[in-house]
Amino acid sequence: MNSTLRKLIFIVICLLAVGGAVLAFRQDEGAKMQENEMRTVTDSTDRKVEIPAHPKRVVLLNASHLDLYYYAGGKDTIVGKPTSEALADEVKKGTENVSEVGVIHNPSVETILNLQPDLVIGINVPFHQQLIPTLEKANIPVLIKSLDTYEDVLDTLKFYGELTGKEETAQAKIDEVKAGYEQAIAKTEGKNPPKSLMIWGTLDSFSMATSKSFAGNLIYRLGGNNIADNINSAAKDNSGFVPLSMEYIATQNPEVIFIVTHGDPGAVKTELDNTLGENPLWQDVAAVKNGRVYVLPYQLFAVNPGTRIAEALNILADDMYEKE
Known part of the structure; x- marks a missing residue:
């Protein structure tokens, strides 16, 4: 191999090395730019x-x-x-x-x-x-x-x-x-939705969830007939909740009642029983008389269930339409 050829090969190798270094540098810089984008x-x-x-x-x-x-x-x-x-x-x-x-x-x-x-x-x-x-x-x-x-x-x-x-x-x-x-949702096709009520409770207060709340909206998606949606619009809260009214509940006479609690479900249910249980109006409500008052799982209804929304819907659908 003559000297001229050796020089040419050396130059080519150098160029390839430099090109590789430049390419690597650009890729590294591109990765950093993407990371900091x-x-x-x-x-x-x-x-x-x-x-x-x-x-x-x-x-x-x-x-x-x-x-x-x-x-x-x-x-x-x-x-x-x-x-x-x-x-x-x-x-x-x-x-x-x-x-x-x-x-x-x-x-x-x-x-x-x-x-x-x-x-x-x-x-x-x-x-x-x-x-x-x-x-x-x-x-x-x-x-x-x-x-x-x-x-x-x-x-x-x-x-x-x-x-x-x-x-x-x-x-x-x-x-x-x-x-x-x-x-x-398909579970409810062709079924007549019962009058429903969702009570949102803590140890301090109780309210009724309308379809503007996430949990109340699930009732709407399963056919509706949430009695809280029928209350005077002037009383509705933009957060999706209205004050609980025993007189209103008695007048509407829901067939199914759901209870969603923040905190210990047992303690809240006891407080609800103590607050409403002795009221004759409560005892005459169809859902109470027929044993259709359900305490819903905290993790699926007290917060947005996220990817488990179907699980929450199935629980509601089974309870809403159990008589059919």
Whole structure:
């Protein structure tokens, strides 16, 4: 091999090495740009929030969002979760080593700051909105996202799939949720819905859920006939609840009554019995006389059930139409 050929080969090798280095550099820079890429979204308070396109450290402030983010492929990026019993067993196990940031109504700012998240997600309640100024000062974006309807659940799953970069995983869960929802709704076809009432209770107060509430809306989707929807519109609360009126209940005479509780279901049921049980109007209500008063599972009705909406619907449908 002559010297000229050797020089030519050497030059070619050098060029290939340089080209490879440049390509690797560009790929690395591209990966960094993608990792640092931001997107602007409008949250449920009409705030425009700049968030990471693919967050790496996410804190979820309520059980419903934790459920949805987990099933949209976000398991490995969740660093903070709410203290809650309203979680599916799989989510509990899958996040057992994730730090708790407190109950939904009292999240710990200090704990959240120590976790150094690049995104915090909560719902449209004062307790979460109050975190915004402090966390934004620490350059931590807070996204407030309501989950008021079944459609919100599907839309949020899709959005979280975009954040996790696992759109196919999220879409598979969307398809599963849709199939379960449609099967539950099909149970009611051709059936006459009974007069129903959903009582929302704590140890301090009781109210009636209208179709504007998530749980009350499930009754509507199964055929309706929720007596709380018939009350004077002027008395309706935008939150989806109206004050409990024994006289109104007696007049409407619901055939099925559902009870949703915050806190210990047994204690709340006892308080309800003590409050209403001695009232002759209550004893004459058809649902009470016929033993059709049901205490619903806290984890499926006291909070948005997230991906388990079909499970919640099936429970309601079985209780609503058991006589048919």
